[in-house]
Amino acid sequence: MSTLLRPLEVTLAALDRAAQWLIVILMTTMVTVVSAQVLLRYGFNSSIGWAEEISRLTFVWSIFLGIPLGIKAGSHIGIELLTARLPATLRNGIASLIAGLGAALMLLVCYEAAVITYTQWDEKLASADFSAALFVLAVAVGSAHSALHLIWLAATGERKADQDVTKVLE
Amino acid sequence: MSLLIILVFLGIALLGMPLAFALGTAAVAGLIVSDIDFNLLPIRMMNALNAFPLMAIPFFILAGELMLKGGIMERLIDFANALVGRLRGGLAHGTMLAGLGLSTVSGAAVADASALSSTLVPSLKKIYGPGFSGAIVAAAANLGPIIPPSGAMIVYAFMAGPSVSVGGLFMAGVLPGIILVTSMMAMCSLVAIRRKFPRTGDAFSWRKIFYELKRSFLILLMPVVVIGGIVGGAFTATEGSAIAVVFALFIGFFVTRKLTLADLPKAMVRTAITSAVVGAMIAFASVVTYMLTIDLLPIKLSQLLQSLTSNPLVFLLLVAFSLFVIGMFLESIAAYTMLVPLLHPIALQYGIDPLHFGFLFVFNLVIGMLTPPVGVVLFVVSSVAKIKLGELVRNILPFLALMYGLLFMAIVFPPLALTLPRLLGY
Numbered sequence: 178m179s180t181l182l183r184p185l186e187v188t189l190a191a192l193d194r195a196a197q198w199l200i201v202i203l204m205t206t207m208v209t210v211v212s213a214q215v216l217l218r219y220g221f222n223s224s225i226g227w228a229e230e231i232s233r234l235t236f237v238w239s240i241f242l243g244i245p246l247g248i249k250a251g252s253h254i255g256i257e258l259l260t261a262r263l264p265a266t267l268r269n270g271i272a273s274l275i276a277g278l279g280a281a282l283m284l285l286v287c288y289e290a291a292v293i294t295y296t297q298w299d300e301k302l303a304s305a306d307f308s309a310a311l312f313v314l315a316v317a318v319g320s321a322h323s324a325l326h327l328i329w330l331a332a333t334g335e336r337k338a339d340q341d342v343t344k345v346l347e
Numbered sequence: 348m349s350l351l352i353i354l355v356f357l358g359i360a361l362l363g364m365p366l367a368f369a370l371g372t373a374a375v376a377g378l379i380v381s382d383i384d385f386n387l388l389p390i391r392m393m394n395a396l397n398a399f400p401l402m403a404i405p406f407f408i409l410a411g412e413l414m415l416k417g418g419i420m421e422r423l424i425d426f427a428n429a430l431v432g433r434l435r436g437g438l439a440h441g442t443m444l445a446g447l448g449l450s451t452v453s454g455a456a457v458a459d460a461s462a463l464s465s466t467l468v469p470s471l472k473k474i475y476g477p478g479f480s481g482a483i484v485a486a487a488a489n490l491g492p493i494i495p496p497s498g499a500m501i502v503y504a505f506m507a508g509p510s511v512s513v514g515g516l517f518m519a520g521v522l523p524g525i526i527l528v529t530s531m532m533a534m535c536s537l538v539a540i541r542r543k544f545p546r547t548g549d550a551f552s553w554r555k556i557f558y559e560l561k562r563s564f565l566i567l568l569m570p571v572v573v574i575g576g577i578v579g580g581a582f583t584a585t586e587g588s589a590i591a592v593v594f595a596l597f598i599g600f601f602v603t604r605k606l607t608l609a610d611l612p613k614a615m616v617r618t619a620i621t622s623a624v625v626g627a628m629i630a631f632a633s634v635v636t637y638m639l640t641i642d643l644l645p646i647k648l649s650q651l652l653q654s655l656t657s658n659p660l661v662f663l664l665l666v667a668f669s670l671f672v673i674g675m676f677l678e679s680i681a682a683y684t685m686l687v688p689l690l691h692p693i694a695l696q697y698g699i700d701p702l703h704f705g706f707l708f709v710f711n712l713v714i715g716m717l718t719p720p721v722g723v724v725l726f727v728v729s730s731v732a733k734i735k736l737g738e739l740v741r742n743i744l745p746f747l748a749l750m751y752g753l754l755f756m757a758i759v760f761p762p763l764a765l766t767l768p769r770l771l772g773y
Contacts, residue, residue, distance in 0.1 A: 197612070200615060200616050201611075201612045203619075204405070205615070207405070207406075207589070208406065208592045208593070211402070211586055211589035212586075212590055214586065215586045215590060219581075232402060233397050233398070233402070236396070236402045236405070237396050237397055240396055240619070240623050241626075242619065243619035243622060243623025243624075244367075244626070246616065246619070246623070247623045247624050248365075250620055252620050252621070252623075252624050253366075253367055253368070253624055253627065254365060254366055254680070254681065254723075255365040255369075256360050256361055256363065256366070256677070256721070257363055258720060258721065259362070260362060260363040271362055271363060272363060275362055275363055275364045278359070278364065278368075279365070279372075282375060283368075285375065285388070286371070286388050286392070289385050289386045289388055289389050290388075290389035292386065293389055293390065313393050315393070316389040317389070
């Protein structure tokens, strides 16, 4: 492996681990908040004012943190009927090109989301004292992480279809 | 612009780019030619996912993961075999009923295919051989998105907008789902008699049935509480799905006692990844849908279809044929995210009931998951159960014919899907 790629590999390993633990926290929050809302409504005739907005925020974050892990795991669905019939060299070349194009797309999304996050940072959520830009920040963070995975794929050609990415949680 | 977006999408999707990113790239091409600011991308992507109803997707996936990890399959199989194991082809019948039971706690055919293949195929293979065993499991797994809860129906209802209620769509699947499982069991009997499969199960015993029912009671109670609560208006689909997670945790920790705290982080991350695959497609498709809408494609498509026919039945048959072809090549979630916003409003213009159209759309694409060359359920069964794809495809054909027959009946006879939702006030 090129020495240029080693820092990327280390960065991705750290980001993946952080994303996974963050997902565990977010999922736990989502389940707790939404089920507590039902319990409070029927058990105590009460409700949590911020429940829906915070659970939506945690959901958006869990999706955008899950997208790069899906790239790593080879979970995103694609049509491989055509490329599977090509010679290996051509197939790998196309795969690298496609991963590079995907990386460019995610970098563009990341940049635009980062600009919006910066300009909207002072706006607050309706029900809690958090920045409303946290929603778009999820898009920026998830896209940046995805772009790094796609750059890795483009550079190494390494394809890990159906890989169990949860091993780092053990 | 619409043509360019479609061509870019098809071109790079055929080169192997994951469909979500192919949609995103096609959207960027559309933004460039129509000179629209790129900041539309993150705004629409975030808005598409910033939706409380969509949270039901990860919750139902997580509930299914936890139930499986908690060892529900073993109890469902034992209960199913106590009921029908003694019949000729008893294990095949048991698999169908286990698939039915599993589909009431899980909403995804792929997850069900994986669970049923790993637990049942080894025993099935010994009696029925690999091809028919795989076909039974694949057909039973396809009940997942038809019987509530259903991830596919949640995505459909979300993409279709306020004219479709998730609870109503769930109920639309119940009667056809029961007819389907009954017909598939009848087919298993016919095959068992024709191929002279031996009787293998224990003798029928009410005592055993009551014993197994007692062991499975809480598992079978979960869909009653969750789906009953959603349909009865006690809680929303998202709240019901969160209750399902709590229910699954309770069963796993205190009833079967097979779930451990260490299982939870892995289940959550797997759930997030599966949900993110769907979420990425919804996010990027929302940009594409917006671009196609400002280019007036839905109106043009509607005008084109209405110039071809004003008959709703012909329209439904045209859509069914298109989805049959699309289902052969395209993964179903991609089809929901791209086609529902285009076709659902047109169906309403034809005066077709939104729940009827929704059910037909979902059922059609669910059958597509069993249709070669791109039948994702076939791939899962083939790979988990180590069965040759060709052998599996040959044996799945009678089940496919049955499913398409039922689809046709549901097209020409709407009460098949609509009776139960109407009775419940949808």
